[in-house]
Amino acid sequence: MKFNLQKKVDLSRFHTFGTRQIAKYLIQVNDLEDLDSALDFALKAEVPFLILGEGSNTLFKSDFSGLVIVVKFQGIVHDSSRGVLQVSSGENWHRLVKYTLSQSLYGLENLALIPGSVGAAPVQNIGAYGVEFKDFFCSLSAYDLEKRQLIEFDQSECQFGYRDSFFKREGLGKFLITKICLKLYEEPRPVLDYPDLNDADPGDGSNNISLEIYKKVCEVRRKKLPDPGTLGNAGSYFKNPIISLTDFSAIKKKHPELPGFKTENPEKMKISAAWLTDFVGAKRKRNAGAAVYKDHSLVLVNEDNANGLDIYLLGQEIKSEVYNEFGVRLSEEVQII
Template sequence: MLPIQYNFDLKNANTLGLPAVASHFLPLTDPAQFIELCQHSGLKALPWRVLGGGSNLVLPEKINALVIAVALKGRRLLREDDEAWYVAAAGGENWHDFVTWTLAQGWAGLENLSLIPGTVGAAPVQNIGAYGVEVKDCLFELTAYRLEDGSARVFSAAECQFSYRDSCFKQAEAGKWLIGEVVFKLPKAVSIKTNYGDIGQELAALDLPPSASAVAQAVINVRQRKLPDPAVIGNAGSFFKNPIVAAELREQVLAAHPELVSYPAGPDHYKLAAGWLIERAGWKGRQLGPAGMYQKQALVLVNHGGATQNDIAKLTAAVQADVKEKFGVTLEAEPVWW
């Protein structure tokens, strides 16, 4: 018997803390449950939604759907060769705990992604990234289950079609798969990345030589200073993508604002710092109703209490409009909206 729950409160299952109730809810702890679920004709009439850590979602108040919470656990070393360790983790594993575990085993590669909220299974969907590293840099393959019939498929890294904060699971394959396990290729030839953001400065302040564990600690320190704890104030981390613009537009903005923060992003394109744009547009620390942009980091949208999806939508549109008017740059929200 599947442990289906009804009218399930999801307020504590999304880090923005938005009020949301799912008509049907299933905590998935075993892949066999998913096969059984796919044979359950009575639930086929409902839309199915896959829930990870809830750290990248903007939920409506009523969800007339079956919400499948991925609670699959397990992590292990699959194999190793002369170049790398191949490490597998189940989709329901906490991302930061998994990163910490890999470093404890002496396997580097994910340290720049420390303290990112969410689950292992959700990480490839968003192609999470921070401080010069993205999940795609170490992902080898993943196993996903088709919602339609429960069949399993292995996706190679190339088949995931990764791009900046994006993958096929947000595009052509959106809403079709549940990611059950991810395999990472962690290189034995360690390449420590310390030249992005405040990591180098933090390492110097800690008086630590560059190492994977030291970078992880630096990342944790910086993130804890800049980003609010969802247990204290509801948020979904960085809310907007750093926009990638043509060199011509970047030059126009730079001419009017010489202090613009930007980075090369391929031929004739640059990535602009969305937080900088939002702050200069006057939104840092500013509220619109119960939602606002965080006072310490303009890129983070926060719920000051009582916000709904509609409140988040109004604030998102207002910030986008002001940035567009001031800089001619279009901002895109990162989270998934149900």
């Protein structure tokens, strides 16, 4: 095999919680040939495998007695005749955002500084500041890990939803996304709905607006969220729950200050998970070395040598307190292994 199979690997530098779980085997794959060899190895060794990008949305609850396949496919091609960008899945998302702005391609600036790989972006349809990955999506190529063949997925086949897609549900563990195709704007179309971005407009009507948004988003994110390089975390641990209008009205009666947001479905409301977790005092909770970030009750952190189970159990405690108080079941945004 031309790639390097590693054994008994400390996963702490492969995921942003930085806990010291051990993988029995780990392989970094650069292309389909590497991937086929990795899959052959897992079959022969009779071990399970899992696909990992940069590990910024993954919690290892325990050691993994199988093969971790780390995606490293590289390459960005700007096909200006079709007005699309083809990006390999192992590229870093934030570097892609910077690259697009340098090419005068607009739209991704609100998604700046989201950690992780390009290939994981469709998995949970990453989103921030009023923009989602799906807004720029044309198609993607994914390798069917059982049939060993490349398949093209269009927008409807990906079934994008709020922090959700086919690849986070039925397709989980069955496909490795190799490449995505995006269509971006050639002129800025600023999305400034979020209060944090209100003062991003340079006011001169120039193309600098996208750059201003980019800078503002980076500035706000650096202030609000802990840097995983210094404090292990995976961003928001829970998703905002989507509940029926009836349940929303019932909770509102008892808690009139609960924020609610309309969804595409007029029968459903999205409510703020941060508000719910704040209400149950999440910021004061901890479990061994696991804690909740002081400035953001949705961000669980590895404060002091926590292991994956410490973090998981802290999440479970918060979930059950929210359920007891509001009757709402939080679901994890993070993939738990």
